[in-house]
Amino acid sequence: MVEIRAFRPADLGELYHICLATAAGGVEGSALYRDPKLVGHIYAAPYGVLSPRTVFVAEDSQGVGGYIVGTPDTSGFEARLEVEWWPGLRRLYRDPSARPRADWSLDELMSYRIHHPSRTASEIAEPYPAHLHINLMPRLRGRGVGRRLIERWLGAVRETGAQGAHLAVGAANLRAIRFYRACGFRELEHLSRPPWAAVWFAISLVPAAGA
Numbered sequence: 001m002v003e004i005r006a007f008r009p010a011d012l013g014e015l016y017h018i019c020l021a022t023a024a025g026g027v028e029g030s031a032l033y034r035d036p037k038l039v040g041h042i043y044a045a046p047y048g049v050l051s052p053r054t055v056f057v058a059e060d061s062q063g064v065g066g067y068i069v070g071t072p073d074t075s076g077f078e079a080r081l082e083v084e085w086w087p088g089l090r091r092l093y094r095d096p097s098a099r100p101r102a103d104w105s106l107d108e109l110m111s112y113r114i115h116h117p118s119r120t121a122s123e124i125a126e127p128y129p130a131h132l133h134i135n136l137m138p139r140l141r142g143r144g145v146g147r148r149l150i151e152r153w154l155g156a157v158r159e160t161g162a163q164g165a166h167l168a169v170g171a172a173n174l175r176a177i178r179f180y181r182a183c184g185f186r187e188l189e190h191l192s193r194p195p196w197a198a199v200w201f202a203i204s205l206v207p208a209a210g211a
Helices: 009-021 038-043 045-050 074-092 106-115 145-159 174-182
Strands: 003-006 056-060 063-071 130-136 164-170 198-204
Touching (some): 009 130, 038 045, 038 106, 045 063, 045 074, 063 074, 063 145, 130 145, 164 174, 174 198
Antiparallel strands (some): 003 056, 063 130
16 A cells, blocks of 8 residues: 655655656666765755655655655745755855866766756746656556645645646656646647757646636
C-alpha cells in the first residue's frame, strides 16, 4: 500500500536521493554527477525548506519512493530563492562561466544554474502562478501514484487561492507528456520554442462558470 502524506523535515534527505536517482530520464543520476546533492539543491530541496506546505511524498513499506514539490506563487518563490537559498550555495559552488560552455561537466552545468537561475516568464507565471515538479522511483510507477500526488497537490494549491499551475517537461519525454495530459494539464501552444526545448503545460484552478 502506498500512502500519500505531507512532507516532514526528516524527508529532506529522501528528496535529494530521489531527485538524483531520477535526474536523467531513467539513467541513475549518481552515475552522472560527482556531487550527489547538486540536482536536489535546484529542483527539490528548496521547496521542502521554503514551501513545505505544498510538498507531499509517497511512502510504501520500503520508505519514501516519490514526491511532488512546488509552490503556489512562482514569482514570490523565485524572489525568496534569491535571498534565502542561492547565496549560501553560491559560496559552495563556483560559477563556471569563465570556461567554455562546451567543456562543462554536468556538475558545472548545475553550478551555473545556481549562479544564473532562470526566471519564469510573466506570460506563464501570471495566469498560472503555481508550479510543480514530480518524481517517482521505478517501483512506484504505473500504479496510479503519480496521479494521486497530482490530485493532492492541486487540492492544496487551490486552497491557497492560486488560479492556475504550470510545469515544464522535455519535448522527448512522451510518457510524461501523456501523463500530464491525462491529469488535465494542457500544452501552452502559443509559446514559441525550438523543437528540442521544454514543453510548457498548465491547468486552470478556477471553477468553470456554472460548475
